[in-house]
Structure formats: structure tokens, C-alpha cells
Amino acid sequence: DTGVSQDPRHKITKRGQNVTFRCDPISEHNRLYWYRQTLGQGPEFLTYFQNEAQLEKSRLLSDRFSAERPKGSFSTLEIQRTEQGDSAMYLCASSRLAESTDTQYFGPGTRLTVL
Amino acid sequence: AQTVTQSQPEMSVQEAETVTLSCTYDTSESDYYLFWYKQPPSRQMILVIRQEAYKQQNATENRFSVNFQKAAKSFSLKISDSQLGDAAMYFCAYRSAWGGSEKLVFGKGTKLTVNP
Numbered sequence: 186d187t188g189v190s191q192d193p194r195h196k197i198t199k200r201g202q203n204v205t206f207r208c209d210p211i212s213e214h215n216r217l218y219w220y221r222q223t224l225g226q227g228p229e230f231l232t233y234f235q236n237e238a239q240l241e242k243s244r245l246l247s248d249r250f251s252a253e254r255p256k257g258s259f260s261t262l263e264i265q266r267t268e269q270g271d272s273a274m275y276l277c278a279s280s281r282l283a284e285s286t287d288t289q290y291f292g293p294g295t296r297l298t299v300l
Numbered sequence: 301a302q303t304v305t306q307s308q309p310e311m312s313v314q315e316a317e318t319v320t321l322s323c324t325y326d327t328s329e330s331d332y333y334l335f336w337y338k339q340p341p342s343r344q345m346i347l348v349i350r351q352e353a354y355k356q357q358n359a360t361e362n363r364f365s366v367n368f369q370k371a372a373k374s375f376s377l378k379i380s381d382s383q384l385g386d387a388a389m390y391f392c393a394y395r396s397a398w399g400g401s402e403k404l405v406f407g408k409g410t411k412l413t414v415n416p
Contacts, residue, residue, distance in 0.1 A: 189344075216402070218402075218403070218404075220404075225408070225409075226408055226409075227304075227391050227393075227406030227407050227408050227409050228345075228391070228404070228406050229406070230403035230404065230405070233402055233403065240402070241401060241402060241403065243403070276345070278404075287333075287395075287402070288335075288347055288350060289347075289404060290347070291337075291344050291345040291346070292344060293343070293344040294344065
């Protein structure tokens with residue numbers, strides 16, 4: 186397995202702009218998760234997919250956030266009309282349903298800075 | 301809703317010594333999983349150890365072991381023979397088992413410093 190990859194690793198944008206992040210899970214992992222981590226905090230759950238279906242969304246995922254996983258492989262997370270409060274590390278994780286504990290494996294994250 | 305509390309924002313240990321990181325959680329569920337993740341500076345989060353709540357035996361992975369006290373809702377991590385590479389943020393996490401949410405609920409983390 187090559188591990189979970191995320192792109193870009195860093196993104197600087199101006200307030201009001203739209204940004205999109207990509208996550209490629211470990212091959213054959215059918216579950217994919219997005220988390221947000223702010224400085225000094227643990228990651229907070231945003232949403233998760235099983236194959237292409239988005240099965241759970243956090244109340245943190247406002248209307249400006251949208252996530253997709255169109256073919257059950259990679260996923261994108263889009264933030265529209267970014268705000269300074271969106272500055273954070275966005276983490277992606279994947280897991281395989283067949284594993285008894287369904288352990289989540291994390292990517293390196295995308296660090297977003299909104300100016 | 302489940303919560304995870306790590307009461308030690310920072311800990312330090314001398315190289316080759318043993319350190320214990322604390323974690324408590326709150327849940328009304330009887331079946332769940334607990335995890336310790338390590339996040340080195342500017343590097344990705346990796347799994348250290350996991351524990352199934354239905355198992356009474358404490359999990360062990362090489363120098364890492366846990367003390368799982370289900371009644372007390374406590375899940376501490378012991379690192380033996382600490383190495384410089386153990387320096388990182390350590391996060392305790394909870395996940396529901398059957399029929400519950402698939403999300404991980406994390407504590408705020410403990411920053412571990414290893415002194416040579």
C-alpha cells in the first residue's frame with residue numbers, strides 16, 4: 186500500500202475564494218473520512234463515505250463545505266467563500282470495512298491558510 | 301455524545317525511561333474501540349495501538365502498552381524504554397462499534413518531549 190495521499194499539502198487563499206482539496210485513499214479501502222484539525226486541538230470529524238455514498242456529516246460541515254467521492258475512489262472537499270475561521274489542517278483517512286476494528290489510516294493533510 | 305479527555309497537555313521523559321499518558325472518556329455505549337495515535341511534528345498521524353472494549357486483556361505493541369479500565373472509562377498509554385523518535389503529539393480516540401457512528405472522537409492531545 187502506498188498510503189493515503191492528499192493534494193495540495195499547503196494552500197494559501199484570500200477570504201471569499203473557493204478552494205478544493207483532493208484525497209486518494211489506500212487502494213481497496215472502501216471508507217474515506219475527512220477531519221479538520223485546528224492548532225492545539227485534536228482532529229474533528231467532518232464527513233465520511235462508504236464507497237461513493239456519503240453516510241455521515243458533522244454539523245461542522247456548513248453549507249459552504251461540500252465533499253464528493255464520485256467513483257468510490259478519490260474524494261474532493263470544496264470550501265466555498267472561505268473565511269478566516271476555515272484556516273486549519275484538513276486530514277483525510279481511509280479504512281477497509283472488512284477489518285474487525287476498521288482502523289483509519291491518515292494522510293499527511295492539507296494546511297489551509299485564509300488571509 | 302461521546303467525549304475524550306486528555307488531562308496532560310504536555311509530558312516529558314528521559315530517554316530509556318517509562319512514561320504514561322492519561323486518557324478518560326465518556327460514553328453510554330457498551331461496545332466500542334479505543335485508539336492511541338501519534339502525530340510527529342509536521343508529519344502524518346499514525347496508529348500506535350488499539351483496544352477493543354469487549355477484550356479484558358490490555359493491548360501491547362512492542363514498547364507500547366495500554367491500561368484499559370472499562371468501569372473507570374480510562375485508557376492510558378505506557379511507553380517503555382522511551383526513544384527520541386517517540387517525541388510527538390499523542391491523541392487518544394474513541395469509536396463506536398456496531399451500529400454507532402463511524403467517526404473517531406479525539407482528545408486534545410498530549411505533547412511528549414523525550415530528553416536525551
